[in-house]
Amino acid sequence: MFRQLSERFGRPVAMAILTLLGMWLMVMVTLPQLQMIDYSFRPNLLPAQLGGPEDVWTLSNYVTLFNNEIHRAIFFKTLWSSVLVTLLTLVVSYPLAYYLAKVATPRQAALCILLLIIPFWINEILRTYSWFIILAFRGPLNEILLALGLIDRPIRFLSGDGGVMVGMVYAYILFMVFPLYNAIESLDDNQIRAARDLGAGNVRTHWRIVIPHAKPGIATGCIMTFMLAAGSYAVPALLGSPGSRWFTQIIYNWFFEGGNWNQGAAYAFLLLVLCIGFMSLVMKFFKVGLGDIAK
Amino acid sequence: MDSNVKLDEVVMRFGDFTAIERTSLEIASGEFFSFLGPSGCGKTTILNMISGFLRPSEGQVWIGGEPMAGVPVNRRPTAMIFQNLALFPLMTVFENIEFGLEVRGVDKRKRREVSERLLALVALEGSGSKLVTELSGGQKQRIAIARALAVEPRVLLLDEPLSALDLKLRQHMRAELKAIQRKTGITFIYITHDQGEALTMSDRVAVMSAGRIQQVADPMTLYRSPRTGFVASFVGENNRLEVKVIDREGERVRLDGGALGSLMGRAGDDVVLANGQAAALYIRPEHLRPLGDGDSGPRLETTIEAVHFEGAWLMLETRLEASGEKLRVQLGSELAKRAAQALEPGRQIDFGFDPEEAVVLPDDGSPMVDEATGEVLEVAPGGNAKVGGEHVPSA
Incomplete structure (x- = not known):
């Protein structure tokens, strides 16, 4: 990389670029992470005890999760719910992405994309609050359903995970739609036509031709959505019921309410491991490499 | 004439633009029939109407004595060979050829028999497990033919399938296509702007210009006795x-x-x-x-x-x-x-x-044809070619 850069810009500039890049990665990414990992392996001590005989490396912060049944349950619930959010988002996004990429005229596609993007000019918290209002017990959705006679009495959408699911699908839909759109868009129309011409119906054409082609896009979208969902704080905090706590809320509590950074760091690190694990699983399942996803 | 494909008073319009003027035509079973014309003359539009990708604005397409109105692409007894072949790149040669049979619910053993037979027909035995991306241009061509033949179409539609090949291979494939057509006895409808292809392979050729069939004849007649x-x-x-x-x-x-x-x-x-x-x-x-000095006339x-x-x-x-x-x-x-x-x-x-x-x-105010590109340039008033170079929407 250095040679390419120096051939293009000369040695001094190339060195400057690489030094800056290195420093940025070091100071902004690597060091804080290492610090957190270091925290996670030390007990929570008073300032006076730091460096003392009790300041040793220990796994106790990690053991906490395995001993605390409630935290463990929330950890796995977060995993499971994030998978569910990812799948839901995929199901919602695929038809939309296909429509944008292959069915819509350029004008329709542009309009549609604009409509998709405009809400994202508004802060995520506000958007989430709007769902809070829509889904409220006496909110507009219940009113409409009542007025249409579809239900007899209002539904508590916000108890349980329903509200969180809806909020997250909405919050992260673009991260699924765009990778899918890019992937489907690059499919040669004649591939679809050929499949139809050889007798394939709609479902089979998608199953055998469009989806296999869009696999890298699906993988990218799923990984991004999963990461965002698993690491989401605002949506579960606002739309979640007391019974639907997210693991990020526990981490937050350790840091800012329990004042136990070491414990929080251990939990955060476990969440990171979870996300990486999920990512590798998805990549293995879709048989795509990191290079395909970065495209 | 045992008619296989029949265009009955077919018209195709896109908005205000008439891509195909009222056309009637019958193509016999087992015939090698070509549509020849410059780009934008409407030949691909005709192909798309036969395959079902386009519905004619007026008139009707018949295949094998059955009216095709309302019959979708995937239910028509046609198979198309696309200009870029459109082989499925993520599938092996076997899977490509067997796709149409898989769709029809033919069981695996039967499918394999058919694809082995077709691979033999196109002289590519033993390459069934390869990925199509590993094949050369000529081999891909043959796999595309095999894939289309696998569904036993009444009509094989070929949309300038040789245009991507180099000259030598193109000439070789002409002979091969013709041989395959004779062996299988299937009606071939071939679209091309290359008169060499049309003249060497076809039993009959329809020359098209500006959405109109100018003449339908066997190649010799076409060359010796043009009508327009x-x-x-x-x-x-x-x-x-x-x-x-x-x-x-x-x-x-x-x-x-x-x-x-x-x-x-x-x-x-x-x-x-x-x-x-x-x-x-x-x-x-x-x-x-x-002429020498003494010659008369x-x-x-x-x-x-x-x-x-x-x-x-x-x-x-x-x-x-x-x-x-x-x-x-x-x-x-x-x-x-x-x-x-x-x-x-x-x-x-x-x-x-x-x-x-x-x-x-x-x-008749015959159009000027650009010698290099074969494109219609202009025509005197009263002729039927439009001012040249416009592109007909072909999809």
């Missing part, structure tokens, strides 16, 4: 001389060539030529031969402007002295050798032609 000016100038090369009809006796037509003096030609098939009518005389470059006096050596023949670009029009002359190597010393730019040379080989057609 467009066909005369699009199929093969032709010199066009503007003339007036003096009188007609059977096929023989006496013509007034203006400054060129009196000329003779053969009336095109079924054309009406009134005495005194403006007409065009078409003489192919290979039908002109140099009509004489075209020219000056040579350029000489192109083409290997088996010489192509001369000359200018008629009397009218200033261009005249292209093709001389076989024997003739060229004999006249060698006289063939230099600036030299004067006289040409004659057999009136039997020169076709007279009414002056």
